[in-house]
Amino acid sequence: MAKTFTASLAGLCDQAKGNMRHIMRESVQDVLEAAQTPQPKAAIRGGPPEQGKIPVDTSELINSLTVDGAQGADAYVVKIAGMELGDVMEFAWTADHAARIEYGFVGTDSLGREYEQEGAHFVGANAARFSEFVEKRAAEVKK
Structure with a gap:
């Protein structure tokens, strides 16, 4: 039995919402996975941080991620x-x-230690890529 126009349209709307939900979830996860991508210890100790990667020396920083209470x-x-x-x-x-x-951070901290530390921008650099991640996930859905 053939679907009515209304039923067909409702089906397309449901599919589109499902695709949008998938694209949104995957894109947000892409940002967080990229932000949680560790920078090797050797790079941390040997020079400036690799932009967009989280420096991991003791795991304290990478394990401190809090998401809505978790x-x-x-x-x-x-x-x-x-x-x-x-x-x-x-x-x-x-x-x-x-x-x-x-x-x-450049300057002296509260313990009197001197720093001239370049930022790793592990959050900002990856948040700025959100549109890129959305486009990638939308292209996957189109296939």
């Missing part, structure tokens, strides 16, 4: 799986030195 290196996985279109998800790296690693 904490841990992969805390985002379950939270993203439950996201719906229009939801807002808050994430943060809560280690004391997270901002210094992200933005860099």
Whole structure:
């Protein structure tokens, strides 16, 4: 039996919403996975940080990721799986030195140590790639 125009249109709308939800979830996950991509220890100790990668020396920073109350290196996985279109998800790296690693720091800290540290921009560099991730995921859906 042939579908009515209304039923066909409703089916297309449901499919489009499903595709949009998939693209949104995968793109947000791409940003967080990229931000959580570790920079090798050798690079950390040998020079400036690799832009867009999280420096991992003791794992304190990478494990400090908090997503809507859940904490841990992969805390985002379950939270993203439950996201719906229009939801807002808050994430943060809560280690004391997270901002210094992200933005860099030049000067003397509260313990009198001198720093001239370039920022790794592991959050900002990857958040700026969100549109790239969306385009990539949308192209996958078109196939």
